Amino acid sequence: MSTASTRPASQSQASERISGKRLRAIFVGSAGNLVEWFDFYCYSAFALYFASAFFPAQDPTAQMMSTAGIFALGFFVRPLGGVLFGHLGDRHGRKTALMASVLLMCFGSLLIACAPTYASVGILSPCILLLARLLQGLSLGGEYGASATYLSEMADSKHRGFYSSFQYVTLIGGQLLALILLLVLQKFLLSAEELRAWGWRIPFVIGAGLAILALRMRHNMPETQSFETARKQAKPMGGLKQLARHPKEVLLVVGLTMGGTLAFYVYTTYMQKFLRLSVGLTDGQTTAVSAASLLFAMCLQPLYGALSDRIGRKPLLIGFALLGTLFTVPLLTAIRNASGPWEAFGLIACAWIIVSGYTSINALVKAELFPATIRATGVGVPYAFAVSVFGGTAEYLALWFKSIHMESGFYWYATAVIGCSLLVCWFMRDTAAHSQIDAEARG
Numbered sequence: 001m002s003t004a005s006t007r008p009a010s011q012s013q014a015s016e017r018i019s020g021k022r023l024r025a026i027f028v029g030s031a032g033n034l035v036e037w038f039d040f041y042c043y044s045a046f047a048l049y050f051a052s053a054f055f056p057a058q059d060p061t062a063q064m065m066s067t068a069g070i071f072a073l074g075f076f077v078r079p080l081g082g083v084l085f086g087h088l089g090d091r092h093g094r095k096t097a098l099m100a101s102v103l104l105m106c107f108g109s110l111l112i113a114c115a116p117t118y119a120s121v122g123i124l125s126p127c128i129l130l131l132a133r134l135l136q137g138l139s140l141g142g143e144y145g146a147s148a149t150y151l152s153e154m155a156d157s158k159h160r161g162f163y164s165s166f167q168y169v170t171l172i173g174g175q176l177l178a179l180i181l182l183l184v185l186q187k188f189l190l191s192a193e194e195l196r197a198w199g200w201r202i203p204f205v206i207g208a209g210l211a212i213l214a215l216r217m218r219h220n221m222p223e224t225q226s227f228e229t230a231r232k233q234a235k236p237m238g239g240l241k242q243l244a245r246h247p248k249e250v251l252l253v254v255g256l257t258m259g260g261t262l263a264f265y266v267y268t269t270y271m272q273k274f275l276r277l278s279v280g281l282t283d284g285q286t287t288a289v290s291a292a293s294l295l296f297a298m299c300l301q302p303l304y305g306a307l308s309d310r311i312g313r314k315p316l317l318i319g320f321a322l323l324g325t326l327f328t329v330p331l332l333t334a335i336r337n338a339s340g341p342w343e344a345f346g347l348i349a350c351a352w353i354i355v356s357g358y359t360s361i362n363a364l365v366k367a368e369l370f371p372a373t374i375r376a377t378g379v380g381v382p383y384a385f386a387v388s389v390f391g392g393t394a395e396y397l398a399l400w401f402k403s404i405h406m407e408s409g410f411y412w413y414a415t416a417v418i419g420c421s422l423l424v425c426w427f428m429r430d431t432a433a434h435s436q437i438d439a440e441a442r443g
Contacts, residue, residue, distance in 0.1 A: 025154050028221050030166045032102055032214040033147045037174025039109045039207035040136055043074075044269040044395075045178040048276065048283070049192075050200040053117040054126045070126070074133035075392020081141020082384035086377030087239055089146045093227055094153070097146040097376060099218045101139045106211035108136035113204035144387075145380020148363035153224035153372070157438050158309060164364035165305025172298045172359075175268055178203060179291040186284055226440060230372035242374045243381060249369040252428055253382035256317065256365065259421025260358035261391035262414055263324055266332075267351050268294070270395040275344060278336055278407065285341045293348040297359075300352060304360035313365050314430035320357030321422035327354065328418060329411045336407070368431035372440055390417055 081101075089097030111132035118125040147167055155163035181203050186192075190199040243250065271293070275286040308316050331351050338344040363379065370378035394414075401410040 025222055026151055026163050026166065028217045029098065029147055029150050029154070030170045032098060032218050033143065033167060034170035034174045034177070035207070035210045035214040036102055036105050036140065036143050037171045038177045039105050039174075039204075039211060040140055041175040041178045041269070042109070042181075042203040042207055043112070043133065043136075044272065045175070045182050046195075046200045046203060048273075049195045052196060053119075053200070054115075054129050056118060069396055070130050070133050073130060073392075074137035075388040077134050077137040078141030078384035078388050078392075079381055081138035081143075082145055082380035082382075083141075083240065083377070084138070085142020086145050086380040088142070089149060089376030089380075090239075090242075090374060093223050094146055094150040094376060095218065095221050095223050097142055098150060098221070099215055101142040101146060102211050102214045102218060104135055105139040105143075106208050106215070108132045108139065109204045109207040109211065111135065113201045113208065141384045142380060144363070144383055145376045145378075148367050148379045149376045150221075150224060152364050152367035152437060153226040153375075157435070159306075160435075160437070161305040161308035161313070161361055161364060161432070162302055163305070164367075165301040165360045167363050168359045169298050169301045172268070172294050172301070176291060176294040176298060179272075179287055179294065181206070183284075183287045183291060186287060192283065226372040226375075226437065229440070239374075239377065240381075243377050246370060246374065246378060249378060250382045252369060252424060253366050253379070254386045255421060255424030256358075256362060256428075257383050257386035257421075258390045259321060259324065259418035260355075260362055261387045262394050262417045263320075263328070263351075263355045264359055265391045265394040266398070266414060267297075267348060267355060270398050271348065273395065273399065274335070278402065279338055279344055281341055281344065289341045289345045289348070292345050293352060296349050297352040297356060300356040301360045304356050305364075308361045308364075308432065312430040312432040313361050313368075314425065314428065314432075316357040316361055317365070317425040317428075318422070320354055321418055321425045323354040323357075324418040325415055325422050327351075328415045329408075332411045332414075333408065365431045368435040368437055371436050375436075 085097045085101055088100060109132075112129065115128045115132065116125055148164070151164045151167055152160060185195060185199055185202065272286055272290045275281045275289055276283065281289065304316060327350075331347055335344055335347045338347060366379045366383060367375055397413065398407075398410045401407050401413075
């Protein structure tokens with residue numbers, strides 16, 4: 001057999017090996033991301049059961065506001081996590097940052113699992129809960145930027161939207177697993193009294209164990225070629241000083257994130273409380289509707305991601321922001337007046353058809369804005385800032401509006417924030433056609 005005839009076969013085998021390596025890396029990166037978000041969302045999923053353990057007896061809405069307040073404070077340290085882990089990811093590798101973030105998440109989960117109650121140690125109890133959430137907030141502040149960068153750099157250019165969408169598949173999947181665990185405990189294993197007494201500790205123990213497993217998986221991940229190439233060029237990498245050289249891109253990330261993250265947290269973390277406290281569904285119905293809607297949302301992400309590979313990122317972003325501006329008030333009003341769980345699910349599913357235009361591709365869009373030398377920091381820091389201000393406060397503000405008997409005021413607030421993101425989406429360039437990742441690959 002001639003050399004010429006064997007060359008195509010060897011090239012095909014090499015291509016298959018590269019493709020297999022890429023898929024394995026994307027799978028491991030996504031699996032670790034799922035574990036991190038499972039750990040983080042267990043707090044929200046089980047808050048209805050552990051609120052009374054950390055705060056003195058009072059009315060349910062006030063207890064939820066207390067737990068939501070700590071939830072929000074956990075978000076406020078995410079920019080610091082973005083700085084620390086972004087610097088780590090840009091200087092020492094995406095893999096190193098991802099391993100460090102999941103280890104820190106493990107510590108936070110263990111701390112919550114072992115935390116004493118208010119009845120036993122008084123004010124020290126919510127202080128320990130706050131410390132644990134701060135650690136988890138630091139972890140997620142670094143996880144988002146590092147995982148978005150890793151998945152974007154590992155994916156090939158023709159399918160980057162599809163593969164990168166798995167960041168939110170696993171992000172939503174983490175919350176879905178937390179809700180499924182809650183549903184199993186509610187229906188089959190524990191009574192409501194047992195869940196409130198000690199059962200709420202179970203998911204945090206499981207989450208810590210899964211984090212150790214994710215750490216082992218990430219240890220064997222390959223580093224991205226984009227990072228290796230940038231490191232060989234001996235250019236300054238990472239840090240706020242380097243980030244300051246990209247003010248336009250930083251403002252774009254903040255502008256895109258503010259409306260998208262608010263919408264995301266309305267239909268995820270807050271929706272569980274909304275269905276229970278405002279719609280009036282039972283605990284079981286609330287968990288079932290939340291889980292079903294998250295499963296629906298998870299299935300939408302790769303479809304929208306693949307669509308962005310064909311038509312670009314900008315049309316999806318504009319679709320989300322425009323429809324979100326027009327329909328947030330009608331949808332939330334309709335959910336509030338839903339006659340039962342099926343109607344509530346259908347309305348939330350409609351909301352996810354809109355919101356997925358943002359969630360499926362937002363991390364990729366941000367990664368495509370920055371060069372490899374500052375990509376993890378550029379994605380993570382401004383995103384974490386916007387999430388802290390608009391995402392982390394969503395649940396608390398919604399409950400505050402409810403406490404002053406102006407619940408619909410939150411609907412209009414959400415509409416205004418999404419409207420601001422619409423302006424950003426409308427005037428930005430489509431990153432699919434102007435990708436820094438592709439520009440660097442072309443040399």
